[in-house]
Amino acid sequence: xxxxxxxxxxxxxxxxxxxxxxxxxxxxxxxxxxxxxxxxxxxxxxxxxxxxxxxxxxxxxxxxxxxxxxxxxxxxxxxxxxxxxxxxxxxxxxxxxxxxxxxxxxxxxxxxxxxxxxxxxxxxxxxxxxxxxxxxxxxxxxxxxxxxxxxxxxxxxxxxxxxxxxxxxxxxxxxxxxxxxxxxxxxxxxxxxxxxxxxxxxxxxxxxxxxxxxxxxxxxxxxxxxxxxxxxxxxxxxxxxxxxxxxxxxxxxxxxxxxxxxxxxxxxxxxxxxxxxxxxxxxxxxxxxxxxxxxxxxxxxxxxxxxxxxxxxxxxxxxxxxxxx
Amino acid sequence: xxxxxxxxxxxxxxxxxxxxxxxxxxxxxxxxxxxxxxxxxxxxxxxxxxxxxxxxxxxxxxxxxxxxxxxxxxxxxxxxxxxxxxxxxxxxxxxxxxxxxxxxxxxxxxxxxxxxxxxxxxxxxxxxxxxxxxxxxxxxxxxxxxxxxxxxxxxxxxxxxxxxxxxxxxxxxxxxxxxxxxxxxxxxxxxxxxxxxxxxxxxxxxxxxxxxxxxxxxxxxxxxxxxxxxxxxxxxxxxxxxxxxxxxxxxxxxxxxxxxxxxxxxxxxxxxxxxxxxxxxxxxxxxxxxxxxxxxxxxxxxxxxxxxxxxxxxxxxxxxxxxxx
Numbered sequence: 001x002x003x004x005x006x007x008x009x010x011x012x013x014x015x016x017x018x019x020x021x022x023x024x025x026x027x028x029x030x031x032x033x034x035x036x037x038x039x040x041x042x043x044x045x046x047x048x049x050x051x052x053x054x055x056x057x058x059x060x061x062x063x064x065x066x067x068x069x070x071x072x073x074x075x076x077x078x079x080x081x082x083x084x085x086x087x088x089x090x091x092x093x094x095x096x097x098x099x100x101x102x103x104x105x106x107x108x109x110x111x112x113x114x115x116x117x118x119x120x121x122x123x124x125x126x127x128x129x130x131x132x133x134x135x136x137x138x139x140x141x142x143x144x145x146x147x148x149x150x151x152x153x154x155x156x157x158x159x160x161x162x163x164x165x166x167x168x169x170x171x172x173x174x175x176x177x178x179x180x181x182x183x184x185x186x187x188x189x190x191x192x193x194x195x196x197x198x199x200x201x202x203x204x205x206x207x208x209x210x211x212x213x214x215x216x217x218x219x220x221x222x223x224x225x226x227x228x229x230x231x232x233x234x235x236x237x238x239x240x241x242x243x244x245x246x247x248x249x250x251x252x253x254x255x256x257x258x259x260x261x262x263x264x265x266x267x268x269x270x271x272x273x274x275x276x277x278x279x280x281x282x283x284x285x286x287x288x289x290x291x292x293x294x295x296x297x298x299x300x301x302x303x304x305x306x307x308x309x310x311x312x313x314x315x316x317x318x319x320x321x322x323x324x325x
Numbered sequence: 326x327x328x329x330x331x332x333x334x335x336x337x338x339x340x341x342x343x344x345x346x347x348x349x350x351x352x353x354x355x356x357x358x359x360x361x362x363x364x365x366x367x368x369x370x371x372x373x374x375x376x377x378x379x380x381x382x383x384x385x386x387x388x389x390x391x392x393x394x395x396x397x398x399x400x401x402x403x404x405x406x407x408x409x410x411x412x413x414x415x416x417x418x419x420x421x422x423x424x425x426x427x428x429x430x431x432x433x434x435x436x437x438x439x440x441x442x443x444x445x446x447x448x449x450x451x452x453x454x455x456x457x458x459x460x461x462x463x464x465x466x467x468x469x470x471x472x473x474x475x476x477x478x479x480x481x482x483x484x485x486x487x488x489x490x491x492x493x494x495x496x497x498x499x500x501x502x503x504x505x506x507x508x509x510x511x512x513x514x515x516x517x518x519x520x521x522x523x524x525x526x527x528x529x530x531x532x533x534x535x536x537x538x539x540x541x542x543x544x545x546x547x548x549x550x551x552x553x554x555x556x557x558x559x560x561x562x563x564x565x566x567x568x569x570x571x572x573x574x575x576x577x578x579x580x581x582x583x584x585x586x587x588x589x590x591x592x593x594x595x596x597x598x599x600x601x602x603x604x605x606x607x608x609x610x611x612x613x614x615x616x617x618x619x620x621x622x623x624x625x626x627x628x629x630x631x632x633x634x635x636x637x638x639x640x641x642x643x644x645x646x647x648x649x650x
Contacts, residue, residue, distance in 0.1 A: 204537040205570060208529035212574070234577070241578045245530060245570035249537070252559070253566045259588040266584065 001047040001087075003119035007111030007144045008319035009039040009103045011178055011289050013236035013281060014216050015243040016139050016152065017209065018200040024160040025139045028200065029213040032151045032168065032220060033143045036178055038316030039097040041105060042325065043112035045075075045120040051088035058093050074110065074137040075117060081133070082121045089120065101180040101314050102287025104192070110137030111144035115322045130322070132164035147171040147320035149224050151217070171318035174227050177297060179290040181304050182312035183260045190254050192284035195247060202251040209246050233279030233291050240281040256285050260309035264288040267307055276300065326372040326412075328444035332436030332469045333644035334364040334428045336503055336614050338561035338606060339541050340568040341464050341477065342534065343525040349485040350464045353525065354538040357476045357493065357545060358468045361503055363641030364422040366430060367650065368437035370400075370445040376413035383418050399435065399462040400442060406458070407446045414445065426505040426639050427612030429517070435462030436469035440647045455647070457489035472496040472645035474549050476542065496643035499552050502622060504615040506629050507637035508585045515579050517609035520572060527576040534571050558604030558616050565606040581610050585634035589613040592632055601625065 010033035018028035054072045056063045063071075071091060079085050091113065097105040114134040118125050125133065127145050135142035135152070142164055143150040148171040155163030190198070200206055216239050223231035247254050261282065268280045268290055278292045278300055292300045297315065304313045335358035343353035379397045381388045388396075396416060404410050416438065422430040439459040443450050450458065452470050460467035460477070467489055468475040473496040480488030515523070525531055541564050548556035572579050586607065593605045593615055603617045603625055617625045622640065629638045 204533035204567070205530040205574070206533075208531075208533050208574065212529040238574075238576065238578050241573040241580075242529070245573035248566040248570035248573075249530070249533065249563075251563065253563050255566075257587060259584045259591065262582060262587045263584040 001120050001122065002044065003116045004042065004044040004325040005112045005115035005119065006040055006042045006323050006325055007108045007115065008035045008037065008147075009097055009105065009108040010035040010140065010143050010150070011103070011281060012140065012283065013232070014213065014220060014239050015283075017243045017246065018196050018206065019139070021158070021160070025135055026160050026163050027139055027152065027154045029210055030152060030154040030217055031143070032149065032217060033140070034149055034176070034178065035144055035147050035171065035319045035321065036316040037171070037319035038314065039101065039103050039108065040319070041093055041095050041097065041108035041112045043091060043093040043109070043116045045089050045091050045113065045116040047087045047089045047120050049087065051090070054088045055090040056093070057091065059095060070137070071113065074113060077133065077136055078117045078121055082123055084121060087121070089117070098314065101182055102186060102283070102285050103180065104140060104283065106138040107141045107144045110134050110141035111322060113137065114141070115324065119324060127321070128164050128166070132160070135160070135163060145322050148173055148318050151221070168221060169224055171320055174224065175294055175317060176229065176232070177292050177294055178316045179292065179300060179304055180314040180316065181264050181288045181290060181310055182314065183258065183286055184309050184311045185258060185260070186286050188256065188285050190256070195254065195256070195284055198254070199246045199250045203246045203249045205246045205249045209242060212242060229277055229293055233277060236281050236291065237279040244282060256282065258286040260307070261286045261288055263307055263309065264304070267303060271300070271303060326445050326447065327369065328441045329367065329369040329650040330437045330440035330444065331365055331367045331648050331650055332433045332440060333360045333362065334422055334430065334433040335360045335465065335468050335475070336428070336606060337465065337608065338557070339538065339545060339564050340608075342568045342571065343521050343531065344464070346483070346485070350460055351485050351488050352464055352477065352479045354535055355477060355479040355542055356465075356468070357474065357542060358465070359474055359501070359503065360469055360472050360496065360644045360646065361641040362496070362644035363639065364426065364428050364433065365644070366418055366420050366422065366433035366437045368416060368418040368434070368441045370414050370416050370438065370441040372412045372414045372445050374412065376415070379413050380415040381418070382416065384420060395462065396438065399438060402458065402461055403439075403442045403446055407448055409446060412446070414442070423639065426507055427511060427608070427610050428505065429463075429465060429608065431463040432465045432469045435459050435466035436647060438462065439466075440649065444649060452646070453489050453491070457485070460485070460489060470647050473498055473643050476546070493546060494549055496645055499549065500619055500642060501554060501557070502617050502619055503641045504617065504625060504629055505639040505641065506589050506613045506615060506635055507639065508583065508611055509634050509636045510583060510585070511611055513581065513610050515581070520579065520581070520609055523579070524571045524575045528571045528574045530571045530574045534567060537567065554602055554618055558602065561606050561616065562604040569607060581607070583611040585632070586611045586613055588632055588634060589629070592628060596625070596628055
């Protein structure tokens, strides 16, 4: 009862920012992402009759505490689905997501865990079922089931049965690139989870954010379909600014941006003024991801590398969805 | 028919951000400011029967173009009020508002012009009438009629008759200080006027901004009354962040912040973590103003001066309202 799966992380172009149900991880808005080739997690799940509790090894180190509990709680959902409540597993995960790049490894992590876990326990889920399950481990992970562009449809039901990701366009549809800009200081005072919660509960801008999402989603899907890079990039950039603006109006206000974050944003806008189409997006942290076209890779990398406070620039292409090894 | 008046600029603690009537300069929200001792304009208006048009000298240099037109249009309002439509004036203004400090000289400028102009033409207006008139030259100038803390009540009438500033507390009520932090780069791509307009017309956060103002105003007036510096500062800082957040959601999005702006904000928050009560506020530009208490002046000035990208720190106390020389 053993299986291994690999999943890539993804970068949201239309951000997931707020839960309507904390336990089921049901979002207040739909979101859209690009799965990335360069960053992935490989996970082996082995259910064994003789175990009395789960074991979780991350990069060959045993993990306990909160991270262990999230994994074990997620396996509980799988066990319940399979009707095998007393069957525990060893989980071996390997992260090829450099921490400094500022990607949440939970996206690739829970997608790989869901795929390996369900296969190991003997279930055969289609992608939609797998995405719905994955969502309950990590919201953004629900999109990593698919390669290329995927949309997590928020759904409307209270049991979460209609909240899962669907494919928008595969990786091979459009080769756009993402540069992960690594900053020398990446201190984050408010976790994504806490920041999201505080914003939903206190920001007077939150309803404006929610109201603006359907148009952003509709327009970016059109732009992706027609491979309109300028449109895709500007919608993504504006959506990111809007998301971060909601935190500035929270009570107490907060921001994930550092001065270097601002400098990278300025540099990207200057690149555009010089005729290089490049757009930024930022998750709940100080790091910046830059979208660009393959033909501009040299110039974009060089420009980003020379910004004071930037220590590394890691490039990636669109990646594939879940695979079994 | 000659008079000289002096008016100080002011810094808004609850921001004026949006007009409901562009011609009459009627705001979409009430605002509150502190008049500052260190920055002022002195203006002499001399109505002379032999002139065929107005003349405007700023710091001994003749001014034409848009700035001239704003002054002459404002004198038209005074002439109409006085029933002396064909009487032109020479206007001599001297600005003691360092441009680099990033204060709008229009606040002190139009307050001094209104006071000198009405006195020179023979009218005697009370402060409320003077503020209502001043508002039509520059919205924020309506608050500079008063010393100390003043509130510009937005009013509700379409003719603007109930839109003017009122005193909240005089300068001698509370000696809190303001440091104007001068940045090496102060390029501003979007004017305040254009930025305000774009935000009102396109930002999905604008109604959230408007809805949040009455509570901010009520609470900051309480805090000023009881001299609660922590409360006054945090409300002002949060209000500034909210105002700037509205621009990030405009279409197209924009910001007045530079990387150094962000660094100064971070430094102020770090000062607080070290036990120095200091709070920032930022108008429609990259410069930062820092509120602090007199006993912390040395530490605050030194800390701000050593931030990379900061070229000067100019200190000010609460200032007086209009005076006639």
